[in-house]
Amino acid sequence: MLRDNKQSQPHAIVAAAKEAGISALIAFGLFVTLIGLRTDQGPTGALILTTRFGALATIVAVVFVGAFLRALFWRDAGISLGRLVPDRVKEVAAGLSGYAAIGFLVLALIVPILAYASRYYLDLAILIATYTMLGFGLNIVVGLAGLLDLGYVAFYAVGAYSYALIAQYFGLSFWICLPLAGILAAFAGLLLGFPVLRLRGDYLAIVTLGFGEIIRLILLNWQDLTGGPNGISGIPRPSFFGLPFTAAENGFAATLGLKYSPAHRVVFLYYLIVALALLTNWFTLRLRRLPIGRAWEALREDEIACRALGVNTTTTKLTAFALGAMFGGFAGAFFATRQGFISPESFTFGESALVLAIVVLGGMGSQLGVAVAAAVMLGGFELFREFSQYRMLVFGAAMVAIVIYRPRGLVSTRTPSVFLRERKDIPAAVVQNARTETPA
Amino acid sequence: MNPAQILVVEHLTMGFGGLIAVSDLSFVARRREITALIGPNGAGKTTLFNCITGFYKPTVGSLRLVHQDGASFMLERMPEFRIAREAHVARTFQNVRLFAGMTLLENLLVAQHRALMRASGFTVLGLFGSRGYARAEADAIDKARYWLDRVGLASRADDPAGTLPYGAQRRLEIARAMCTDPVLLCLDEPAAGLNNNESAELNRFLRAIRDENDTSILLIEHDMGVVMEISDLIVVLDHGVKIAEGTPDEVRRDPKVIAAYLGVEDAELEHVGAEATP
Numbered sequence: 001m002l003r004d005n006k007q008s009q010p011h012a013i014v015a016a017a018k019e020a021g022i023s024a025l026i027a028f029g030l031f032v033t034l035i036g037l038r039t040d041q042g043p044t045g046a047l048i049l050t051t052r053f054g055a056l057a058t059i060v061a062v063v064f065v066g067a068f069l070r071a072l073f074w075r076d077a078g079i080s081l082g083r084l085v086p087d088r089v090k091e092v093a094a095g096l097s098g099y100a101a102i103g104f105l106v107l108a109l110i111v112p113i114l115a116y117a118s119r120y121y122l123d124l125a126i127l128i129a130t131y132t133m134l135g136f137g138l139n140i141v142v143g144l145a146g147l148l149d150l151g152y153v154a155f156y157a158v159g160a161y162s163y164a165l166i167a168q169y170f171g172l173s174f175w176i177c178l179p180l181a182g183i184l185a186a187f188a189g190l191l192l193g194f195p196v197l198r199l200r201g202d203y204l205a206i207v208t209l210g211f212g213e214i215i216r217l218i219l220l221n222w223q224d225l226t227g228g229p230n231g232i233s234g235i236p237r238p239s240f241f242g243l244p245f246t247a248a249e250n251g252f253a254a255t256l257g258l259k260y261s262p263a264h265r266v267v268f269l270y271y272l273i274v275a276l277a278l279l280t281n282w283f284t285l286r287l288r289r290l291p292i293g294r295a296w297e298a299l300r301e302d303e304i305a306c307r308a309l310g311v312n313t314t315t316t317k318l319t320a321f322a323l324g325a326m327f328g329g330f331a332g333a334f335f336a337t338r339q340g341f342i343s344p345e346s347f348t349f350g351e352s353a354l355v356l357a358i359v360v361l362g363g364m365g366s367q368l369g370v371a372v373a374a375a376v377m378l379g380g381f382e383l384f385r386e387f388s389q390y391r392m393l394v395f396g397a398a399m400v401a402i403v404i405y406r407p408r409g410l411v412s413t414r415t416p417s418v419f420l421r422e423r424k425d426i427p428a429a430v431v432q433n434a435r436t437e438t439p440a
Numbered sequence: 441m442n443p444a445q446i447l448v449v450e451h452l453t454m455g456f457g458g459l460i461a462v463s464d465l466s467f468v469a470r471r472r473e474i475t476a477l478i479g480p481n482g483a484g485k486t487t488l489f490n491c492i493t494g495f496y497k498p499t500v501g502s503l504r505l506v507h508q509d510g511a512s513f514m515l516e517r518m519p520e521f522r523i524a525r526e527a528h529v530a531r532t533f534q535n536v537r538l539f540a541g542m543t544l545l546e547n548l549l550v551a552q553h554r555a556l557m558r559a560s561g562f563t564v565l566g567l568f569g570s571r572g573y574a575r576a577e578a579d580a581i582d583k584a585r586y587w588l589d590r591v592g593l594a595s596r597a598d599d600p601a602g603t604l605p606y607g608a609q610r611r612l613e614i615a616r617a618m619c620t621d622p623v624l625l626c627l628d629e630p631a632a633g634l635n636n637n638e639s640a641e642l643n644r645f646l647r648a649i650r651d652e653n654d655t656s657i658l659l660i661e662h663d664m665g666v667v668m669e670i671s672d673l674i675v676v677l678d679h680g681v682k683i684a685e686g687t688p689d690e691v692r693r694d695p696k697v698i699a700a701y702l703g704v705e706d707a708e709l710e711h712v713g714a715e716a717t718p
Contacts, residue, residue: 286567291549291556294542298550301539308493308533309551309620310525416543418577420585420597424543430602431541 020068027063101368112267122266128378133277135358135370137327143365145320146300148205151212155185155325157347159332164232174238178333185329186322193321219344231343238337269338280327281367289417301432363409446471446656452501454487461487463680474657476667479677485660489626493531494520525554530622532613534629540602547601548584551619587615607638624656631663643670
C-alpha cells in the first residue's frame with residue numbers, strides 16, 4: 001500500500017512522524033498522571049506516591065508507532081477497513097446478507113436444541129432475546145420517529161411492576177397480565193409524551209433521562225405498594241397454558257409423559273421471549289409500511305414539513321411513545337415472570353443506556369441490526385467475563401472502533417417502505433437520525 | 441361572501457416583541473388566479489406565509505379562506521396541520537424542506553397521510569391488511585405517480601429525495617404540496633436558484649396548475665421574469681406595509697414601488713425600476 005512515487009517518500013515520512021509526534025504528545029499529557037503516577041496505601045495508612053515512568057514511556061511509544069504507521073499507510077484511504085477485505089469476500093457477503101435475517105431467525109429457534117444441556121447458554125440466550133425485544137421497542141421511538149429517549153427503562157420497569165403487582169394482588173394469570181402490563185406501560189409512554197411534545201434532540205434526551213429516574217425513585221420510595229428497595233418477590237411463574245412447570249402430578253412434564261426437568265421452564269421462557277420479540281418485529285415492520293410509520297419517519301426527517309402537509313405531529317409523536325413503551329412493558333412483564341423477583345436496582349440508567357447502545361450500534365431503524373447488535377453486545381459482555389479486569393477496556397475499545405469504522409451502525413442503509421419499480425436501499429448519509437437537530 | 445375570492449386578508453399585523461414584521465395588511469386573492477407577493481428582503485413576505493399556513497398566530501387581524509362551495513375558514517384560529525388538511529392550503533419553503541432520507545414516492549405518500557390514515561382505520565385495519573387500505577394505497581401511489589410525471593421526476597421515483605439536484609428538489613416540493621389537494625398553494629420563492637430554462641418551465645407548470653387543477657396560487661418571488669409574466673395580481677410589501685397592489689403593468693409603473701426597489705442594491709430588482717422608467 002506504499003505509494004509508488006519514490007520521490008514523495010521522505011516527505012510522507014516526515015509528515016507522518018509529525019502527526020505521530022502530536023498524537024504521542026497528547027497521549028503523554030493524558031497518561032502522565034493516570035499511568036505515570038500511582039498512589040498506594042503505606043503501612044501506616046498514609047498514601048505513598050510511586051512513579052511508573054517505564055510504563056508511561058511504553059504507552060507513549062506504542063501510540064507514537066501506531067499513529068506513525070497509520071499516518072504512513074492509511075493516509076490515502078482515510079479511515080476505512082473496507083480496503084482490507086478482498087472484493088470476492090465482499091461479493092459473497094452481499095449475496096448472503098439477503099439470507100442473514102432468515103439465518104438469524106433459524107439460529108434463534110434452534111438455540112434450545114443446541115444448548116439444551118447448558119442452563120448458562122440458555123439464560124444468556126434469554127437475556128439476548130429480552131434486549132432484542134427492548135431494542136425493537138426503542139427502535140420505534142428512536143430509530144423511526146427520531147425522538148431520542150434516554151429513559152426507556154422506565155417503561156420496562158412499569159411493565160415489570162405492573163405484572164408483579166397485578167399477578168400478586170389479583171392472582172391473574174400471565175396471559176392476562178401481559179397485555180395489561182403493556183397497556184399500563186403505554187399509558188406511562190403517553191404521560192412522558194405530553195410534556196416533551198415540543199422538545200427535540202438534546203433537550204428531549206435530558207427530559208427522558210429525568211423521567212427514567214423519576215420512575216425509579218417512585219418505585220424506590222412508594223414502599224407500601226412496591227416494597228421499596230426490597231422489591232417484590234414470589235412473583236408467579238408462568239405456566240404452560242395452565243400446566244405448571246413442577247414435578248407434581250398435574251405438572252407439565254407428568255401430563256405430557258416426560259421426565260421432569262427444570263430445563264423445561266427455561267426452554268419455555270426462551271420460546272416465549274423469542275415469540276414476543278418476533279411479534280414486536282412483525283408489528284414494527286408492518287407499521288413502517290402503514291401511513292403512521294411513514295409519518296414517524298417523516299417526523300424524523302423534517303417536523304415542520306410534516307405539519308405543513310397536514311400531519312398531526314402531536315398524535316404521531318404520542319403514538320410512537322406509547323407503542324414503544326408498550327413493547328418495553330411486555331418485555332418488563334416477561335422479565336418479572338422470569339426472575340420471580342424485581343427491585344428498583346434492575347431499572348437503572350445503565351439499562352436505558354445499554355438498550356440505546358444496541359439501537360445505535362444496530363443502525364437506527366434496522367430490525368436485523370438491532371438483533372445482531374444485542375447478540376454482539378451481550379454475547380461480548382459474557383465472552384470477556386473471564387478477563388474481568390480488562391472487560392470494560394475491551395468493551396470501550398470495541399465501541400471506539402465501531403464509532404470510527406461504522407458510525408451509522410451495523411446496518412446503515414434504510415429500506416424504503418414502498419416502491420414503484422425497484423426497491424433501492426437508501427444510504428445512511430442522507431437519512432436523518434435522532435441526534436441531528438432540525439432547525440426550526 | 442364573494443365566491444370569486446379565495447383568501448381575504450384583513451388588517452393583519454404580526455409583531456415579534458417590539459418588531460412589527462407585517463403591519464395592518466389587507467388584500468384579497470381571487471380564485472383561480474396567481475397572486476404574487478413581492479418586496480425587498482425583510483418586507484414580511486415569509487412572515488405573511490407563516491401566518492396564512494398557521495405557523496405563526498397573527499397579533500391582530502383576520503385571514504379568511506373561502507372554498508368553492510362557500511365553506512369559510514378562519515385561518516388565524518386553526519393549528520397548521522388543520523389548515524393543511526381541512527382548509528386545504530399547501531405550502532413550500534424558502535429553503536426546500538423535503539424528507540431527504542425517504543424516496544420521492546414516499547415523500548408524496550406522506551402528503552396524502554390524512555386520506556391513507558383514514559383508509560387504514562387509523563392503523564388498526566391496515567395492520568391486518570384490510571382490502572380497503574390496499575386499494576387506498578394503490579390510489580395514493582397512482583396520484584403520486586401522476587404528480588411525479590407532471591414534474592418530470594417519474595424515472596427517479598425510488599431514489600431518496602436528498603440526492604436530487606436542487607431544481608428537481610424544488611419541483612418535488614411543489615408536487616408534494618399538490619398531493620394534499622390544495623385549493624390555495626403558497627410558494628415561497630419557487631424560482632430561486634433555477635436557470636432561465638428552468639424558470640420558463642416553472643412558469644408553464646404554475647399556469648397549468650392554476651388552469652387545469654383548479655388551484656389558486658400565492659407566490660413569493662424575487663425573479664421578476666417569473667412574477668411579471670405569470671401573475672394576475674401583484675401585492676408589493678415594504679417593511680411590513682403594503683405599498684402597492686395591482687396588475688403587473690400597474691405595479692411596474694408605480695413610483696412607490698420603483699422607489700422601494702431602487703433603494704436596495706440588487707441588480708435583478710433594479711431591473712424592474714429600469715424597465716418602468718420611460
